[in-house]
Amino acid sequence: MLKISNLKKSYGQLQAVKGIDLYIEKGEIIGLLGPNGAGKSTTISMISTLIKPDAGLIEFKETDVLKDPKPIQKVLGIVPQEIALYPTLTGYENLKFWGHAYGLKGHELKKRIEEVSEIIGIKDRLKDKVEKYSGGMKRRINIGAALLHKPELLIMDEPTVGIDPQSRNHILETIKSLNEEGMSIIYTSHYMEEVEFLCDRIYIMDEGQVIASGTKDSLVSSINGDRKVIVSFAKDPNGIKDVLEKNAHVDKVTVDQNQLTVYTKKKENLIKEVVEASSQFDIEMTSIDVENPNLETVFLKLTGKALRD
Numbered sequence: 001m002l003k004i005s006n007l008k009k010s011y012g013q014l015q016a017v018k019g020i021d022l023y024i025e026k027g028e029i030i031g032l033l034g035p036n037g038a039g040k041s042t043t044i045s046m047i048s049t050l051i052k053p054d055a056g057l058i059e060f061k062e063t064d065v066l067k068d069p070k071p072i073q074k075v076l077g078i079v080p081q082e083i084a085l086y087p088t089l090t091g092y093e094n095l096k097f098w099g100h101a102y103g104l105k106g107h108e109l110k111k112r113i114e115e116v117s118e119i120i121g122i123k124d125r126l127k128d129k130v131e132k133y134s135g136g137m138k139r140r141i142n143i144g145a146a147l148l149h150k151p152e153l154l155i156m157d158e159p160t161v162g163i164d165p166q167s168r169n170h171i172l173e174t175i176k177s178l179n180e181e182g183m184s185i186i187y188t189s190h191y192m193e194e195v196e197f198l199c200d201r202i203y204i205m206d207e208g209q210v211i212a213s214g215t216k217d218s219l220v221s222s223i224n225g226d227r228k229v230i231v232s233f234a235k236d237p238n239g240i241k242d243v244l245e246k247n248a249h250v251d252k253v254t255v256d257q258n259q260l261t262v263y264t265k266k267k268e269n270l271i272k273e274v275v276e277a278s279s280q281f282d283i284e285m286t287s288i289d290v291e292n293p294n295l296e297t298v299f300l301k302l303t304g305k306a307l308r309d
Contacts, residue, residue: 001026001184002047002072002153007056009042016042018208019056024153024186029179031199032188033295039208040188041081044155047186048078060153077151081158083138084145087131091122091141094130098145109148116144119177121170136167143171147178154178155186160194172197192295204299211302220293228291229262229270234284240277247273 002024009017017039024030032040045051047058049069058065060072085094092113099109117123120140130138139159146154156175160168175198179185189195195202196216203213212219231237237260241253244262249270252263262270271288278285 003059005057008054010054015208020210022203024184026184027182028200029185029198031195031202032205033195033202034205035190038205040205041157044157075152077146077154079143079146079156079159083142085130085141090127090129092126095144099148102149112148116147120144136163139163153184157188196295206303219298227264230289231260231274231285232287233258234286237283239281243277
């Protein structure tokens, strides 16, 4: 559906996007995951035809977007990171304005506003002015404006920034529903859990480059990350440490006061071995937790920093 090859964009000496490749198939949700300044917003601005790349190719259904942007513009919905609404107008008036911008009018526009207001869950507040809305409600209307013309491809640039958990969950569930109905979605975020929940495939960006891509499982497998078993004891567990270090599946064991951490790259979670060792030394366990490798582990391994640094 959409293919990007060697896409580049600089602002003076700053290379915002450094020759990235990506694609999205019809009906997919792909995630662009990375910290602020990674190049996510610049990338989707180029896809959206809002800014021109310095180099590279953007193809939509095998049409060169740079030479002929109309095919993608007609079927594209954009949810910008910044709220694009008129605060002194009502929610209904904002949707009506954006509907006119998409060429909708009359009965068709009225029907789409009703349908969209149901989708975003804000029908009972449409007559209120946007300036009276909470941050989450503004985000919902922002999304609604992008859905009025029934886009085939929806681009969402960090749509849950600064909102309450209830609105955030509603937005994520709405995105899932839209995708299940066949909409293709590009979703940018620096929230790991959102991308894990939503996306079929993930592109991890940092400093203008795609540093890894694939499904969540393939990305986690690619770094061969450590599985950790973290156990707290009622007293010093050094004797247990000595026993576990002899286990063939154990890579490393550390002790910090009364907490023991076992590292392994194998599928075994080693809980059984920890329980048996604690019984052998008659030391009471007060808590036990298993941490599996995740996208945060992948990002930390690839960049040497946490996602939100």
